[in-house]
Amino acid sequence: xxxxxxxxxxxxxxxxxxxxxxxxxxxxxxxxxxxxxxxxxxxxxxxxxxxxxxxxxxxxxxxxxxxxxxxxxxxxxxxxxxxxxxxxxxxxxxxxxxxxxxxxxxxxxxxxxxxxxxxxxxxxxxxxxxxxxxxxxxxxxxxxxxxxxxxxxxxxxxxxxxxxxxxxxxxxxxxxxxxxxxxxxxxxxxxxxxxxxxxxxxxxxxxxxxxxxxxxxxxxxxxxxxxxxxxxxxxxxxxxxxxxxxxxxxxxxxxxxxxxxxxxx
Amino acid sequence: xxxxxxxxxxxxxxxxxxxxxxxxxxxxxxxxxxxxxxxxxxxxxxxxxxxxxxxxxxxxxxxxxxxxxxxxxxxxxxxxxxxxxxxxxxxxxxxxxxxxxxxxxxxxxxxxxxxxxxxxxxxxxxxxxxxxxxxxxxxxxxxxxxxxxxxxxxxxxxxxxxxxxxxxxxxxxxxxxxxxxxxxxxxxxxxxxxxxxxxxxxxxxxxxxxxxxxxxxxxxxxxxxxxxxxxxxxxxxxxxxxxxx
Numbered sequence: 001x002x003x004x005x006x007x008x009x010x011x012x013x014x015x016x017x018x019x020x021x022x023x024x025x026x027x028x029x030x031x032x033x034x035x036x037x038x039x040x041x042x043x044x045x046x047x048x049x050x051x052x053x054x055x056x057x058x059x060x061x062x063x064x065x066x067x068x069x070x071x072x073x074x075x076x077x078x079x080x081x082x083x084x085x086x087x088x089x090x091x092x093x094x095x096x097x098x099x100x101x102x103x104x105x106x107x108x109x110x111x112x113x114x115x116x117x118x119x120x121x122x123x124x125x126x127x128x129x130x131x132x133x134x135x136x137x138x139x140x141x142x143x144x145x146x147x148x149x150x151x152x153x154x155x156x157x158x159x160x161x162x163x164x165x166x167x168x169x170x171x172x173x174x175x176x177x178x179x180x181x182x183x184x185x186x187x188x189x190x191x192x193x194x195x196x197x198x199x200x201x202x203x204x205x206x207x208x209x210x211x212x213x214x215x216x217x218x219x220x221x222x223x224x225x226x227x228x229x230x231x232x233x234x235x236x237x238x239x240x241x242x243x244x245x246x247x248x249x250x251x252x253x254x255x256x257x258x259x260x261x262x263x264x265x
Numbered sequence: 266x267x268x269x270x271x272x273x274x275x276x277x278x279x280x281x282x283x284x285x286x287x288x289x290x291x292x293x294x295x296x297x298x299x300x301x302x303x304x305x306x307x308x309x310x311x312x313x314x315x316x317x318x319x320x321x322x323x324x325x326x327x328x329x330x331x332x333x334x335x336x337x338x339x340x341x342x343x344x345x346x347x348x349x350x351x352x353x354x355x356x357x358x359x360x361x362x363x364x365x366x367x368x369x370x371x372x373x374x375x376x377x378x379x380x381x382x383x384x385x386x387x388x389x390x391x392x393x394x395x396x397x398x399x400x401x402x403x404x405x406x407x408x409x410x411x412x413x414x415x416x417x418x419x420x421x422x423x424x425x426x427x428x429x430x431x432x433x434x435x436x437x438x439x440x441x442x443x444x445x446x447x448x449x450x451x452x453x454x455x456x457x458x459x460x461x462x463x464x465x466x467x468x469x470x471x472x473x474x475x476x477x478x479x480x481x482x483x484x485x486x487x488x489x490x491x492x493x494x495x496x497x498x499x500x501x502x503x504x505x506x507x508x509x510x
Contacts, residue, residue: 012360077361227366
């Protein structure tokens with residue numbers, strides 16, 4: 001087995017000491033980079049060097065490092081999660097770069113995702129949207145019979161495509177309007193496509209869209225940068241579905257008959 | 266009322282307003298172009314057509330007001346969305362910006378929109394109100410006497426011998442100013458670019474788009490925009506080349 005040839009790159013990283021503080025770019029040489037390292041491992045090695053020198057290591061978010069948790073959030077050379085298609089930052093390997101490259105690393109930029117430190121952003125706005133409608137009503141206690149609610153295969157597949165969203169926020173980071181439409185579309189679709197999600201279908205889409213708007217995300221201008229940057233390759237067809245669902249819900253909720261409300265004070 | 270609040274107050278609602286008003290305006294510009302292409306036929310055609318439209322009276326005004334409301338809503342929704350989008354981006358922008366797959370037309374919607382607005386204002390000032398280039402305005406030109414009748418769907422709407430405004434001469438003389446003719450060509454080119462994104466994008470906003478027919482839709486929209494541009498290029502182009510006289 002041959003040892004892969006190592007190489008050197010320069011990493012230009014956004015450094016910001018805390019929320020609301022002024023930040024700036026700092027360049028660090030990364031020497032002896034193994035092409036099979038992940039991008040985050042390269043930063044780990046760089047941080048070891050910084051710590052050894054007594055400097056503050058670069059703060060970045062990470063957790064599972066296998067592309068399923070949605071924690072990593074780097075904009076590498078102008079593209080969320082780096083140059084490759086359908087992978088998260090943690091699945092971006094140094095073999096995607098060449099010796100002598102100058103790599104610009106920035107945090108996700110959006111008013112709704114404020115920078116906490118360096119490359120770490122607060123993406124709890126997504127949790128707020130999820131809490132507004134990303135749930136179903138289910139009977140507690142024993143698990144219901146799995147086959148009690150038949151779901152056609154193609155519907156289940158489509159719902160699973162939407163459910164792949166890991167909530168990383170790359171869609172927001174890639175959009176020039178910082179729109180969260182792809183995220184909301186995924187969440188609305190994965191529940192709204194299934195029979196279990198029907199009771200709250202209208203209230204869900206209305207609540208999630210209104211929460212999304214309230215949190216300061218922008219609107220969608222149908223450029224589809226979101227789906228191109230999505231590490232799970234979620235299609236912007238779900239945004240069309242969200243638009244359709246929202247329109248129906250707006251008209252249905254405006255004209256639905258009201259219950260008599262007997263007994264109310 | 267929830268319906269009004271959701272339509273005017275939410276991002277998706279405003280996009281819907283943009284799409285619906287966009288559809289109205291697209292239908293209008295197609296009709297407008299088809300009507301105007303009559304300039305290439307006998308002077309009876311375009312002059313009779315124009316006289317017929319003017320004779321509609323209140324119906325003409327209803328159509329004008331409806332179109333102006335659509336334009337106003339389109340601009341209002343676009344402006345609010347653009348302001349919100351800028352705010353959503355936050356204070357710090359990316360040091361490296363890279364487009365992944367956004368079409369060129371989609372990146373310049375605001376700019377093409379501004380030029381189209383300026384064009385609409387000049388177009389109305391020139392051919393409807395007569396403020397710009399008053400010397401060649403229809404009201405200041407000798408009247409034209411219809412040689413034959415003008416018919417719409419076989420119904421005679423303008424009789425032969427009627428004294429009508431000479432719209433055809435106004436168009437040809439108006440485009441005698443080369444700068445104006447070139448401005449028209451540039452403006453309709455940018456309008457076609459605006460429609461290249463808009464006519465495609467509205468299907469996504471209305472929720473009538475998926476990957477299966479997105480490609481077909483793209484082809485239809487591209488052919489439409491190219492045809493629309495060529496049709497619009499024909500009138501000032503022909504005037505510039507001296508084909509229309």
